[in-house]
Amino acid sequence: xxxxxxxxxxxxxxxxxxxxxxxxxxxxxxxxxxxxxxxxxxxxxxxxxxxxxxxxxxxxxxxxxxxxxxxxxxxxxxxxxxxxxxxxxxxxxxxxxxxxxxxxxxxxxxxxxxxxxxxxxxxxxxxxxxxxxxxxxxxxxxxxxxxxxxxxxxxxxxxxxxxxxxxxxxxxxxxxxxxxxxxxxxxxxxxxxxxxxxxxxxxxxxxxxxx
Ligand code: BEZ
Numbered sequence: 001x002x003x004x005x006x007x008x009x010x011x012x013x014x015x016x017x018x019x020x021x022x023x024x025x026x027x028x029x030x031x032x033x034x035x036x037x038x039x040x041x042x043x044x045x046x047x048x049x050x051x052x053x054x055x056x057x058x059x060x061x062x063x064x065x066x067x068x069x070x071x072x073x074x075x076x077x078x079x080x081x082x083x084x085x086x087x088x089x090x091x092x093x094x095x096x097x098x099x100x101x102x103x104x105x106x107x108x109x110x111x112x113x114x115x116x117x118x119x120x121x122x123x124x125x126x127x128x129x130x131x132x133x134x135x136x137x138x139x140x141x142x143x144x145x146x147x148x149x150x151x152x153x154x155x156x157x158x159x160x161x162x163x164x165x166x167x168x169x170x171x172x173x174x175x176x177x178x179x180x181x182x183x184x185x186x187x188x189x190x191x192x193x194x195x196x197x198x199x200x201x202x203x204x205x206x207x208x209x210x211x
Contacts, residue, residue: 128157
């Protein structure tokens, strides 16, 4: 069965452009983003890998390790790295796993046979410091991902893991958040000293509590 939210992220050992990766050791106490690419030397993947390299500082700020995977070999990846730099101006600054035997791809269900028998789809997994799966997204090979959205979800996950709030539609860092419906108004007054406004009894907004 496909990996679901709350499942333990399968640990693995694999070769990468930065040497052997043991997933749990690589992640340590950090958050993680594991994302797959269908194939080396392909245009959309080239743009995505460059973009993640550009955003590496943003992932670092969020205590998040990034880890790419493409089904070709590390040797092939090493040949592609120069193209990524030429095409996007970004040097690869995080590991890209080689998975020619599909060991990691199969472990994470990244190959969807009805889409393609041998190539991975564009999967994204966010893994929490507890090594549990916090988010899965699957894009088709023809659609490049929006990594700003991945950063946005990380902000939401990290906020909501520490406070009894959730984040509304299109929320971004700094905007008001929603108080969990299970909290009474009296408790909300104590827990959220910046105050709150009630739109419906179950929809109460408060300023982001960790700012
Ligand atoms: C691409 O990265 O451009 C791509 C890879 C595999 C299939 C389609 C597009």
